[in-house]
Amino acid sequence: xxxLINPITLFFASVFTSNILLTxxxxxxxxxxxxxxxxxxxxxxxxxxxxxxxxxxVSWAVLHLVLIPLGIEYLSFIVFIIVIAAVVQILxxxxxxxxxxxxxxxxxxxxxxxxxxxxxGAILFIQIRSYSFIQTVSFGAGSGLGWWLAILLxxxxxxxxxxxxxxxxxxxxxxxxxxxxxxxxxxxxxxGMIAVQ
Amino acid sequence: xxxxxxxxxxxxxxxxxxxxxxxxxxxNDLTAARVADNKAFATQSAVLxxxxxxxxxxxxxxRLFAELTLDAGDATGPAWKATxxxxxxxxxxxxxxxxWGAITIMLAARPDAGxxxxxxxxxxxxxxxxxGRIEEAAFLDQFRGERSxxxxxxxxxxxxxxxxxxxxxxxxxxxxxxxSRTSVAFGTIVNAALARVRAISGGL
Amino acid sequence: MASKALTVLKENVWTNNPVLIQIxxxxxxxxxxxxxxxxLVMTVGVxxxxxxxxxxxxxxxxxxxxxxxxxxxxLVISFYVILIDIVLRAYLPDVSRxxxxxxxxxxxxxxxMGRAEAFAQANKPLLSFWDGITSGLGYMAVLMAIAAVxxxxxxxxxxxxxxxPAGFTPWTIMVMAPSAFFLVAITIWAAKTMQxxxxxxxxxxxxxxxxxxx
Numbered sequence: 001x002x003x004l005i006n007p008i009t010l011f012f013a014s015v016f017t018s019n020i021l022l023t024x025x026x027x028x029x030x031x032x033x034x035x036x037x038x039x040x041x042x043x044x045x046x047x048x049x050x051x052x053x054x055x056x057x058v059s060w061a062v063l064h065l066v067l068i069p070l071g072i073e074y075l076s077f078i079v080f081i082i083v084i085a086a087v088v089q090i091l092x093x094x095x096x097x098x099x100x101x102x103x104x105x106x107x108x109x110x111x112x113x114x115x116x117x118x119x120x121g122a123i124l125f126i127q128i129r130s131y132s133f134i135q136t137v138s139f140g141a142g143s144g145l146g147w148w149l150a151i152l153l154x155x156x157x158x159x160x161x162x163x164x165x166x167x168x169x170x171x172x173x174x175x176x177x178x179x180x181x182x183x184x185x186x187x188x189x190x191x192g193m194i195a196v197q
Numbered sequence: 198x199x200x201x202x203x204x205x206x207x208x209x210x211x212x213x214x215x216x217x218x219x220x221x222x223x224x225n226d227l228t229a230a231r232v233a234d235n236k237a238f239a240t241q242s243a244v245l246x247x248x249x250x251x252x253x254x255x256x257x258x259x260r261l262f263a264e265l266t267l268d269a270g271d272a273t274g275p276a277w278k279a280t281x282x283x284x285x286x287x288x289x290x291x292x293x294x295x296x297w298g299a300i301t302i303m304l305a306a307r308p309d310a311g312x313x314x315x316x317x318x319x320x321x322x323x324x325x326x327x328x329g330r331i332e333e334a335a336f337l338d339q340f341r342g343e344r345s346x347x348x349x350x351x352x353x354x355x356x357x358x359x360x361x362x363x364x365x366x367x368x369x370x371x372x373x374x375x376x377s378r379t380s381v382a383f384g385t386i387v388n389a390a391l392a393r394v395r396a397i398s399g400g401l
Numbered sequence: 402m403a404s405k406a407l408t409v410l411k412e413n414v415w416t417n418n419p420v421l422i423q424i425x426x427x428x429x430x431x432x433x434x435x436x437x438x439x440x441l442v443m444t445v446g447v448x449x450x451x452x453x454x455x456x457x458x459x460x461x462x463x464x465x466x467x468x469x470x471x472x473x474x475x476l477v478i479s480f481y482v483i484l485i486d487i488v489l490r491a492y493l494p495d496v497s498r499x500x501x502x503x504x505x506x507x508x509x510x511x512x513x514m515g516r517a518e519a520f521a522q523a524n525k526p527l528l529s530f531w532d533g534i535t536s537g538l539g540y541m542a543v544l545m546a547i548a549a550v551x552x553x554x555x556x557x558x559x560x561x562x563x564x565x566p567a568g569f570t571p572w573t574i575m576v577m578a579p580s581a582f583f584l585v586a587i588t589i590w591a592a593k594t595m596q597x598x599x600x601x602x603x604x605x606x607x608x609x610x611x612x613x614x615x
Contacts (some may be wrong), residue, residue, distance in 0.1 A: 005296075005298070007296045013296065018296075018297075018324060022578060023324060023432075023577075023578045024324075024425065024432050024578075025428050025431040025432045025578070025581065026428050026432075026506070027428060028424075028427055028428040028431070029424070029425060029426070029427075029428060029511050032424055039268075072222075072476075072484060074221065074225045074413075074486075074487060075218065075483065076477075076482075077223065077479050077482055077483055077486070077505045077508055078479035078483065080478065081475055081479060085472075085475075113427075116509070117428040117429060117506050117510075118428075120505065120506060120508065120509050121428075121502060121506055122467040122508075124501075124502030124505045124506065125297075125322075125502050127301070127502075128298070128322060128411060128501050128502050129297055129298030129322045130298065130299070131298070134507040167590070168593070168594070168597065169590040169591070169592075169593035169594040169597065170586065170589075170590045170593075171591070173424045173504075173586075173589060174586045174589045174590050174593070175586070177582045177583075177585050177586035178582065178583060178586045179588070180582045181579040181580070181581075181582030181583045181586065182579070184578045184579040184582060185574075188577065188578075188579070201466055201467060201468065205466060206466040206468055206469055209465070209466055209469070210466075210469050210472065210473065213473060213476060214476060217476060217477075217480040220480070220484075221480065221483050221484065221487070224484060224487050224488075225487055228487055228488070228490070228491035231491040231492075232490050232491055232494075235490070235491070236494075242477065320498070322501065327576065327577060329499070330576070370612040374573050400611065
């Protein structure tokens, strides 16, 4: 029996209340290193959103049309990684040929996200929760947008924080983690916004 | 053969991938029976937990399950009948939407659904540490012996005492702190399960 | 050999700890650090995967064509992670169910790829295995400490056993995500301050910088 979760609820829940980064800690590595700079954050966030939505849909198709019929779900991890790598590779080629301007702002971040845990994490969530196709797309897009939103907010905050005096041991990653902690607390405030069904 | 030649690269990748997949397939096959066993045991132990029957080890659980329960599953889903300490009970397996995915519970109640005997969780995908805490005994034990002729109300938000609801006669339990939506969804599933208990007993 | 092994141990657990100094690989495990048992299983999984994949890749390094090096690395890592997943499903079904997708996320743990690139490429299989295990130990030490604080204050228990009196009001914040960020930050702060006070005698090895942005 498929879970009867409203895709719209799912979308908003994955952007705000259960942000994949702030509650599931996925995609932390690039989040901390890239968020120093607002412009790169914007580009990376866009790339993550883009790739996550597409790979979520493709992986759903691969899972339900190939892995489950053949009974080889135990290989799913490796297949998903290959799907992500392939989608990133194809996207890079397509963008490179069709729009040089977009390639400059987005293309350079694409190789970075092949092994971004947020992408694989979202796909594994989709598999484990056995979402339908519509739910998959709204969850993928929502999680990507949530990630984008979080990194934009953080980079804006960091531009200020990095100019202020911070204890030596906390400089850099330390104070950034504390900032993320406060952001995560603020985001739990959204939880009253969305009711189930 | 040269290490960077195309043929070597392709053959190497192919052989490595084949070898790894072979080992994984073997490991998967070897454990398949055990995994299926675990799954059956998960269902049986959830039924026993809902009935409030204690067991010491998996073997005893299997024996008790075979002795105590009678399959009463119908088109709407799996169900069992049992008599514990002279009280006949109905156990139903019910699935419903949680916040993130399906939650499957096992609920045991008197045939008229007037009092819950116990609730156990078979599967859930809620956030670990938040909604996932519906699996904790402190939450589930509140259902034990709870009056349910008017359904069960799972309290959330400001109504929450934070210490559990000890009164078995008010048809109310405390939700999980910080997981209002999961708690409300859980209440919905419990009440759907109660309706099925009534339907199964009414069909007699 | 023995002295080199000791240096590796010290570097990986303290002077160049993957979490404290390199801030790597916390994505996959931080989410389960509100429970000691799950954290233990996850960190042991990470340590074993790092050790075995480093060993395998080090043994194979002369055979791997340059063009497909990354793919073979991912293949080897995924292989061990899938094995762990299969074993967990068969022998620890409860833990496997609770960990859900996080077992699979070990694949994207930056530490594993980082050690394979930075250490296994240039060292013998056995030493690479040791390097992987010690990196895993450094990782485990930090996350277990965080999990101990979170489970103790969030649930009043350790490894599921109640240790604080019943009158203790659990700190809900410790169960929720923000506390993990704060605790990692505080641990980093403490470690950095201690390390700054007592300057490391051996200079950090430059090759240990793992690829960023994973």
